Amino acid sequence: MLSDNNFKLGVGSEVGTLKALLIHSPDSGLGKVVPSKAQDWLFEDIVHLDTMRKNEYDHYVKLLLYFLDPEKIKGRLEEVNSRAHNRAFFKPDNAAFHASTKVIELEMLLADILADESICEKLVASVCAIEGCNYRLQQQLIETPPIELAKIFISGAMGDDNMIFAPIPNLIFSRDIGIVINSHILINKPAKKARSRETLLVRYIFFNHPLFVAYRDNIIEIPETVQHFLRPGEDTEGKTTLEGGDVMVVAPNHVIIGCSERTSVSGANEAIKLLFENKVVNKVTVVKIPHKRDYMHIDTIFTQVKRDTWVMLGSLSKKDIDPETAEPTDWLGERKGRDKVEIFQFEAGELAPRRFASIEELLDDVSRNDLGSSTPTRFIYSGNGIFPYDSREQWTDSCNLLALREGVVLGYDRNTKTVEAFRQNGFKVIKVADLLRRIEDNEADPDTMQDTLILMPSAELSRARGGFHCMSMPILRYGLNK
Template sequence: MLSDKNFELNVTSEIGALRALLIHSPDSGLGKVVPSKAQDWLFEDIVHLDTMRKNEYDHYVKLLMYFLDPDKIQGRLDEINSRTSERNFFKPDNAGFHASTKVIELQTLLSDILEDASIREKLVASVCAIEGCTYRLQEKLVATSPVELAKIFISGALTDDEMIFAPIPNLIFSRDIGIVINKHILINKPAKKARSRETLLVRYIFFNHPLFAAYRDNILEIPETVQHFLRPGEDTDGKTTLEGGDVMVVSPGHVIIGCSERTSVSGANEAIKLLFENKVVSKVTIVKIPHKRDYMHIDTVFTQVKRNVWVLLGTLGKMEIDVETAEPIAWFGDKKSKDKTEILQFEAGKQSPRTFSCIEDLLNDISRNDLHSTEPTKFIYSGNGVFPYDSREQWTDSCNLLAVREGVVLGYDRNTKTVEAFKKSGFKVIKVADLLQKFEREELDPQTMKDTLVLMPSAELSRARGGFHCMSMPILRDGI
């Protein structure tokens, strides 16, 4: 059972030094996604699992360990590298698994709670109800060992050759299952049926795992609207949905919620009610972006790098940028366009919302007034602000970056024009393999790094349509 008597849960920004997070390493279910079902399971493509694991995601886990739990990796990199040829090295059922309480694997937490016979019976019954399993299969699952049952729930497979229900490949995008806001957990309400099982599993984890026992009263669940069951159809605009990629904690008192392809206005409204009623924050800003697959969540459009620096898709902003001078040269976009972003900011106790003309104005206000930055706000634009590279690289998550500490962010190596924009803004750029060697030789201290973009290999991960912001659920960050 994973335990930590000093376990703490608190997130007050997007950029404070990361101290603990939830992740899910790619499991065998990703290797069973078929073309005919890929879009139903919310994947754009099929991926090569071994390449994704060994050549890409494993670098991510190693890097997180150096930043968050160095005692478990420092001095062991060569040993770990020699063993990553083993299948599932960073999975809980491997003998060399790190079992970190800082870089926390969701599958471990699921295995832990399944040790309890009562929880196992209830969760098996719930999963079988969702998946339409037979009663005899339900009995068989109840009798399965917790470690194996956790793998089955996630991968959908009894054995390598026998699948009993669909995999949940999107669990690698742990941001979407929920988000920590200060000392509260807001659980998501997914827009697509393909994510129902992962939400169920995570709800059981948060309410039953000992790690979260002290925060059980701080778990917020978004309810459906009254008499929702009377609404016609499943995909009406009024459906109450919210996913973690549309929620950003930008300061202790301020949360941004996106209304997108995956988060509805109803879901955002219910979240505002919960956050204000429970006095979690005093300010919520709603950012409505076009309901397009290109954008999906607001964290595919912008993320924060430093208190005064943001990476952004310029075509959803207000101005066109001259690439040579990085200066605004003209107003961009038609105000009447259906693709125009709308922004409304609500404060507890105030009747009328505040409006912003564009995303840049909102982010500048956050940097200056919420985070008290004394430096001018800077924007690093996807694709260096040049079409078609801005759109191409946004599609491969140039704007979806994870800050492991202020100014140190992880992004994909394939977004070369965006990398150029980072360099022009004064950032160092380093490949993750080189950085890991510097950490191992103690030539560089993760805790003193500044203004660095770490380039992560991305051939397979990028095909899953999510970056490292998507692949992380921070549960503890330092204050800034």
């Protein structure tokens, strides 16, 4: 059982020093996605699982441990590398699993709660109801050892090849399962049926795992609208949905929520009411973006790098009009080739929202007024703001970066024009394999790194359509002044 007597929840920033997070390392279910079901399961492509694990995601786990829980890896890099081929260090079904309480594997938490007979029976019954399993299979699952049962619930397979229901490959995008806001947990309400089982599993984890026992009263669940069961059809526009990729905790008092392909206006509305009623924050800004697969969540079009620096997609931004190349529509409000964005900021107790003309205006306000930045706000644009690289690199998550500490962020190595833009803004750039070796040899110190973009290999991970912001659910971050 994973336990930590000093376990705490607390996130009031996107870029404060990261101290603990939830992740899910790629499981065998990702290797069972088939072309005919890929889009139903919210994948754009099928991935090569071994390459994703050994050459890409494993670097991510090692880096997180060096920054968040160095005792689990420092002085052991060669040993860990030698075990990587059999996932010994990264999965709870192996005796050498790292069992970190800072870099927390969701599969481990699931196995922990399944060791409780009562919880196991309830969760098996719930999963079997969702998946339409027969009674005999339900009994067989109840009798399965917890670690193996956790694997089955996630991968959809008993053993290596006997698939009994669909995998849930999107669990690697742990940001979407929920979001920690100060000391509260906001659980998602997914837009797609493919994510129903992962939401069920996570709900059971948060309400039943001993790690979260002190925070059970701080768990916020988004309700459906009143009499939702009377709506005609199954997928009407009025559906209440909210996913973690559309929620950013930019300051202790301020949350940004995106209305996107995955988060509905109704979902944002319910979240605002609950956050204000529970006094979690006193300011919520809603950013309405086009409902397009290109964007999906707001964290695919902008994320924060430092208190005064953001990376974003320029085609959704405010840019000066060039009089020499402008057309009449550029001046009349129909910006050629640009999608419409609307921004409304609500404050507790205020009747009317404040409006912002652009994403840049909003983010500049966050930097200056919420975070107290005294320097001009900088924007690093996807693809260095050059067509067609801006759109190409946004598609492979150039704007979806995870900050380990202020100014130290992870991104994909394939987004070369965006990397060039970081260099032009004074950032050092280093490949993750080189950094791991330097930290192991005491040539680099995670606690003193500044203004650095760490490049992660991305041949297979990028096929899944999500960057490292998506692949992380921070549960503890220091404030920007620590």
